[in-house]
Amino acid sequence: MTDVFVAAALALLLTMTAGLARVVFGPTPADRMMGVQLLGTTGIAVLLLLGLGFAVPALADVALIFALLAAVSVTALTRRRVGQDRS
Amino acid sequence: MTIAWRLLGFSGLWLILAGWDPASWIIGLPSVLLAAWLYGRLARQARLPSARLTLGFLSFFLIESVHAGTDVARRILRPRMRISPGLQTYRMRLANPTARVVFLDSISLLPGTLSADFVNREEIQVHALDATVDLAPELDDLERRVGRLFGEELKPVGGLHD
Amino acid sequence: MQTLLQALSLFLIGAGVFFFAVGTLGLIRLPDLFSRLHALTKADNLGLGLVIAGLLPWVADPWTALKLVLIWVLVMVSGATGSHLIAKRALRGDGEDLLE
Structure with missing residues (x-):
């Protein structure tokens, strides 16, 4: 099964690369944020797959932190207002 | 939900997060107590469905x-x-x-x-x-x-x- | 039994990867912010759920299995709440998110 896990992780990395397009081109901050959210969730799946594929159980904890931080980051974005981060 | 159930629930959550290692309870015990207390404050009248x-x-x-x-x-x-x-x-x-x-x-x-x-x-x-x-x-x-x-x-x- | 489990796992992980791919495609193709949110919350959370379901038979102990399920639940709740926040901000925010 190890091959399957690693292959699936590689496939997901490809979709992450495609998803980067939305982060790069936006056009609005919320669009970029959604791109980052998708990268985060896909990243969680990749971490879990690799954790089993390479027998590194600690990666599950990394994935857990990803899941927690995703909620914080999206909340932070929605509290932001225009011009706030320009000096 | 009674206090006992709450403590049991959060202890279970800690077991999921940290595994069996007894040393983890040095951090786990205060966390569980804090979480149970906070839960009581935040969800005073919330009732969980069966x-x-x-x-x-x-x-x-x-x-x-x-x-x-x-x-x-x-x-x-x-x-x-x-x-x-x-x-x-x-x-x-x-x-x-x-x-x-x-x-x-x-x-x-x-x-x-x-x-x-x-x-x-x-x-x-x-x-x-x-x-x-x-x-x-x-x-x-x-x-x-x-x-x-x-x-x-x-x-x-x-x-x-x- | 083992082969059956492998086949099932293979199917679930494959379906999960498929939904991730569709979600990414949706994020790129769909025309406006709200529609993209649809692709994000559904295809994406379902993708993770299926991948995790496919991984469950192979984890070392039940605690790890519960941890994986916990990750899925967290991602779903934060995904649903996050998309609600983004939509709300776009509707009543400063207009920054609705470029015409």
Whole structure:
């Protein structure tokens, strides 16, 4: 099964690369944020797959932190207002 | 929920997070106590639905999620995407705050709908990938199920309480 | 039995990867912010759920299995709440998110 896990992780990395397009081109901050959210969730799946594929159980904890931080980051974005981060 | 159940629940959560290592309880015990205390402060009057009802709702939710995913996938994969996005307003009848949150999150996770905003305390704006059909029957069914989960019997459409 | 489990796992992980791919495609193809949110919350959370379901038979102990399920639940709740926040901000925010 190890091959399957690693292959699936590689496939997901490809979709992450495609998803980067939305982060790069936006056009609005919320669009970029959604791109980052998708990268985060896909990243969680990749971490879990690799954790089993390479027998590194600690990666599950990394994935857990990803899941927690995703909620914080999206909340932070929605509290932001225009011009706030320009000096 | 009694204090004993709360402590048991958070201890279980800690076991999931940290595993069996006894040394982990040096941090675990204070965390569990703090979490149980905070839970008591934040959710003083919140009542959890029974396990049987939760299981029933969960299976409904899982089946509908798969339904949702295939529906959205089918729309996206067409060369010319079959969508006509738009907003609809829905009058919400649930009174229990926890039930409202569960209802809103379920809307977002189920086929073609997304809870967008409150117009006022009762009315919510729902965004749909296909706004040409009336969403009300589907939302009404979902709201009824969430209401049953929290022991709230909903009056027929138009009936308001609180 | 083992082969059956492998086949099932293979199917679930494959379906999960498929939904991730569809979600990414949706995020790129769909025309406006709200529609993209649809692709994000559904295809994406379902993708993770299926991948995790496919991984469950192969984890070392039940605690890890519960941890994986916990991750899925967290991602779903934060995904639903996050998309609600983004939509709300777009509707009543400063207009920054609705470029015409």
